[in-house]
Amino acid sequence: MQNQLFIQNSLTRKKELFKPISEPNVGMYVCGPTVYSDVHLGNVRTFLSFDIVFRYLKFIGYKVRYVRNITDVGHLVGDGDEGEDKIAKKAKLDNIEPMEVVQKYTNGFHSVMRLFNIQDPSIEPSATGHIMEQIEMIQEIIKNGFAYESNGSVYFDVKKYNATHDYGTLSGRNIEDLISNTRELDGQSEKRDSLDFALWKKADPHHLMRWNSPWSVGFPGWHLECSVMSTKYLGEKFDIHGGGMDLKFPHHECEIAQNVGSNGKSPVNYWIHGNMLTVNGKKMSKSEDNGFTPEELVTGNHKLLEKGYSPMTVRFFMLQSHYGSTLDFSNEALQAAEKGYKKLVNALKTLKKLKPSENSSVHVTELKNKCYAAMNDDFNTPILISHLFEGVKIINSIHDGSASINDENLIGLNKLMDEFTYDVLGFTTESSSSDGNVLDGLMELVIDLRKQSREDKNWSVSDKIRDQLAQLNIKINDSKEGSTWNHEE
Numbered sequence: 317m318q319n320q321l322f323i324q325n326s327l328t329r330k331k332e333l334f335k336p337i338s339e340p341n342v343g344m345y346v347c348g349p350t351v352y353s354d355v356h357l358g359n360v361r362t363f364l365s366f367d368i369v370f371r372y373l374k375f376i377g378y379k380v381r382y383v384r385n386i387t388d389v390g391h392l393v394g395d396g397d398e399g400e401d402k403i404a405k406k407a408k409l410d411n412i413e414p415m416e417v418v419q420k421y422t423n424g425f426h427s428v429m430r431l432f433n434i435q436d437p438s439i440e441p442s443a444t445g446h447i448m449e450q451i452e453m454i455q456e457i458i459k460n461g462f463a464y465e466s467n468g469s470v471y472f473d474v475k476k477y478n479a480t481h482d483y484g485t486l487s488g489r490n491i492e493d494l495i496s497n498t499r500e501l502d503g504q505s506e507k508r509d510s511l512d513f514a515l516w517k518k519a520d521p522h523h524l525m526r527w528n529s530p531w532s533v534g535f536p537g538w539h540l541e542c543s544v545m546s547t548k549y550l551g552e553k554f555d556i557h558g559g560g561m562d563l564k565f566p567h568h569e570c571e572i573a574q575n576v577g578s579n580g581k582s583p584v585n586y587w588i589h590g591n592m593l594t595v596n597g598k599k600m601s602k603s604e605d606n607g608f609t610p611e612e613l614v615t616g617n618h619k620l621l622e623k624g625y626s627p628m629t630v631r632f633f634m635l636q637s638h639y640g641s642t643l644d645f646s647n648e649a650l651q652a653a654e655k656g657y658k659k660l661v662n663a664l665k666t667l668k669k670l671k672p673s674e675n676s677s678v679h680v681t682e683l684k685n686k687c688y689a690a691m692n693d694d695f696n697t698p699i700l701i702s703h704l705f706e707g708v709k710i711i712n713s714i715h716d717g718s719a720s721i722n723d724e725n726l727i728g729l730n731k732l733m734d735e736f737t738y739d740v741l742g743f744t745t746e747s748s749s750s751d752g753n754v755l756d757g758l759m760e761l762v763i764d765l766r767k768q769s770r771e772d773k774n775w776s777v778s779d780k781i782r783d784q785l786a787q788l789n790i791k792i793n794d795s796k797e798g799s800t801w802n803h804e805e
């Protein structure tokens with residue numbers, strides 16, 4: 317039961333039982349960032365969605381090799397085959413080396429991933445580190461007749477490929493519609509057809525990032541790196557490929573064509589696409605200027621933000637929606653998430669203090685099964701969170717004495733709540749930051765002093781503690797099992 321994982325497969329448009337190629341190993345590739353600017357919260361959402369996939373696969377016992385690349389060459393402004401390289405453009409603007417741009421924003425990306433407790437992949441290869449392999453794949457595609465050289469550049473021949481294969485298999489687009497939607501070539505173009513896409517581009521004299529190849533001094537096309545690096549580290553066929561919905565076409569469609577064009581195999585069994593974070597219904601993006609960086613989010617220093625929110629609040633906000641649905645940013649939703657997350661954290665603290673009784677009105681197995689079922693249903697984190705809140709209710713009713721729990725169920729409840737909150741959903745106790753540890757330690761001390769003063773009937777001290785804590789909106793909850801505290805804003 318716990319291993320019956322179903323995944324919404326973008327390739328078949330069906331929810332399918334997950335069966336890895338070589339159990340218990342799972343190979344997963346996710347398109348990483350193009351490192352020419354700070355990541356925004358929309359990018360974070362996609363990487364968080366796949367963090368959940370990675371965590372849950374490991375949680376249910378798979379050995380996962382997770383490859384997430386760094387795009388550091390070939391992604392052109394406008395996402396097509398013309399124009400400047402995004403990284404080189406930024407390098408010119410800042411008057412630094414392209415590789416300085418790459419380093420700076422790769423470092424930034426990593427610190428943002430850490431901020432949100434998003435786990436590192438097993439391998440993080442970069443496009444510039446795989447130029448030789450990209451040249452070799454282009455040679456294979458040319459040999460198989462699906463690509464042609466033109467004026468030092470090499471293009472994938474989409475119509476020729478489509479004659480024997482299905483270009484559009486992933487995105488569901490058909491080639492006639494694609495033809496009618498593309499511009500006519502102006503006669504100056506190196507391409508035979510407007511649908512063709514670049515595998516190698518000859519560098520013009522101003523182009524900063526360039527390598528030798530059999531065709532010209534130039535640079536690889538954007539889509540090629542992912543075909544090459546996934547094949548190199550996961551094999552010609554692997555289990556899962558992920559990325560944001562906006563990459564489905566053309567990026568992922570081209571990836572499939574390149575793999576089939578070079579080795580005859582459609583590379584991926586399960587394609588997973590994460591949906592977009594939007595602002596007032598519009599995709600958050602660098603070009604729309606409606607994005608804010610995670611730092612701005614934490615400090616609240618942005619026109620869209622009423623205040624700052626902690627990274628775990630944001631994580632909670634995002635996981636309250638399914639990865640396959642769009643999620644609209646709003647201050648109200650973040651404030652609700654802040655409250656919800658605190659409630660969960662407080663209940664987890666209370667849980668640690670509960671003592672078992674002889675009898676149990678609470679049984680944990682059913683709740684546990686529901687938690688697994690939610691995640692097995694295409695990683696349904698919002699449903700999982702609603703089950704964890706059933707757990708919160710149970711904890712609070714044991715705490716206030718209206719329910720009881722025996723030893724075995726208490727152990728089970730602890731395990732269940734901890735595993736799904738921390739291992740699967742990847743929350744950290746924010747008190748694990750140094751500030752939080754100090755605060756928790758201080759509060760424990762204050763609670764002890766209060767207890768001592770009450771036992772000593774030193775009412776002036778105990779009243780003073782109570783009143784001053786009340787002024788700070790800190791409430792102490794007393795029960796048979798001891799005292800807990802929470803901070804209400």
Ligand code: AMP
Binds near residue numbers: 348562
């Ligand atoms: P990029 O650096 O532009 O290649 O994007 C990195 C990842 O972030 C890709 O998987 C995109 O699909 C994803 N992404 C970009 N914008 C958003 C957004 N508003 N919401 C969710 N994911 C996004």
Ligand code: ZN
Binds near residue numbers: 346347348542559567
């Ligand atoms: Zn990619």
